[in-house]
Amino acid sequence: MNLLKALVIANRPVAKKTYLMELGVEAKEFQATPGQFVMIRVTGTTDPLLRRAFSVSLLTKPNIVHILYRVVGKATELMKNMERGAELDLLGPLGNGFELPPDRKKAIVLIGGGIGIAPLLFLASELRAWEIKFMAGFGSKEDVVDLDEVQALLATEDGSHGYRGSVTGLFEAELKKGLPRDLEVYSCGPWGMLKTVARICKEHDLDCQVSLESAMACGLGACQGCAVKALGEDAPTYYHVCGHGPVFRASEIDWGT
Ligand SMILES: Cc1cc2nc3c(=O)[nH]c(=O)nc-3n(C[C@H](O)[C@H](O)[C@H](O)COP(=O)(O)OP(=O)(O)OC[C@H]3O[C@@H](n4cnc5c(N)ncnc54)[C@H](O)[C@@H]3O)c2cc1C
Ligand code: FES
Known part of the structure; x- marks a missing residue:
């Protein structure tokens, strides 16, 4: 640093x-x-x-x-x-950054909500040689960032561009159409969206990494301002997004009810 x-x-x-x-x-x-x-x-x-x-x-x-x-x-x-x-x-x-997939045969899905596409664009550029499916969700067509370079599937809440509805709805629709089962999912966006992505991945037994963009203050582990509840027997009670993250396995986070 x-x-x-x-x-x-x-x-x-x-x-x-x-x-x-x-x-x-x-x-x-x-x-x-x-x-x-x-x-x-x-x-x-x-x-x-x-x-x-x-x-x-x-x-x-x-x-x-x-x-x-x-x-x-x-x-x-x-x-x-x-x-x-x-x-x-x-x-x-x-921060720690995403863990890149260990196996080239693994299929990759990137799911970004709004400005949450930012770290996924960098990830997509690093995974250029892989076959990836990039799904991005925005409120409306004027919010859509040009993603031609990564050929993203788009969703807008109001249906003005691409799939009508949330990007998690688009993800579920793509799963129904038939995505490979050996899938690594990477996601970034608002908490509610990530919670849904985590649930879908759990239901389908898919590996999933999320980048949490909680509000931050010091950024250095000193203020507790970025704490999220952790899950797992050996885990601490809370993770600090700035120190332990921002990337976590979706299964490491207590998403609440
Ligand atoms: C690890 C990490 C990576 C991030 N990457 C990006 C990025 O690539 N691009 C980007 O635009 N933003 C990103 N953010 C969010 C960004 O840090 C905030 O939007 C920024 O602090 C806003 O500063 P501001 O002074 O303009 O607004 P502020 O005055 O700080 O905030 C304005 C409003 O936004 C809310 N807010 C602030 N930060 C957040 C947040 N993190 N989540 C939800 N609501 C928030 C505040 O509560 C307030 O209502 C990231 C955050 C984290 C923790
Ligand atoms: S932002 Fe201060 S502890 Fe993480």
Whole structure:
């Protein structure tokens, strides 16, 4: 983990309230694996005080980090107005990242909800040589990020683009059509969506890894702000998403009732 300076190379809208920022990181070599994230401070001032967590959505050489972000509050409002040459600092890479499938014969399904597609885009680029099925869900067609590169199956809640309904509904429909049984599922998105993905995978006895994007404060294991209830005899009571995650086996998490 390093504290690094980064310069904005490009920053453009890609969907409603959604932007893609390319950052040139000032480091000899910046390496990250899919699922890892960085904590970004957007100003040199104390407002906003805390860094914000963003998944690495792509890493291109040399040292270009892509951040796909949705504008939801103060930091992301500031980010959206940053122009080429603007400077910010970042801490990272942080977190454990996804475990890549051990066996090339395994079929891969990626399921992203909204901005949760960000770490999966990086994963898809690393798994280019594999046969993957990428499913992405958004609210409406204006929220849809262009995913031509990964040829995603799309779902929108209002049916304005692709499958009508949730991405978990799309996943179930694809399972009914017949996906291979030896499947590794990778997912990222809101808690409720991940809970449903975890349930479906349990019912079908599928391996599943989830990246949890709980709200974070310190990002360093000090504040308990990112605790999620753990499951399993030898597990601690809680996991810290920032320290133990953000990626977990779906079976390691207590999803509640
Ligand atoms: C490991 C990790 C990876 C992430 N990757 C990305 C990413 O690639 N792209 C991206 O756009 N966002 C990502 N996030 C979420 C991102 O960190 C928050 O959206 C960001 O902190 C918003 O900052 P803000 O100052 O603009 O809004 P804030 O003022 O911090 O928040 C605005 C509103 O959003 C809510 N909120 C803030 N963070 C979250 C969250 N994590 N989950 C649900 N609600 C939240 C707040 O409660 C508030 O209502 C990630 C979070 C984590 C923990
Ligand atoms: S964000 Fe502070 S402990 Fe995880």
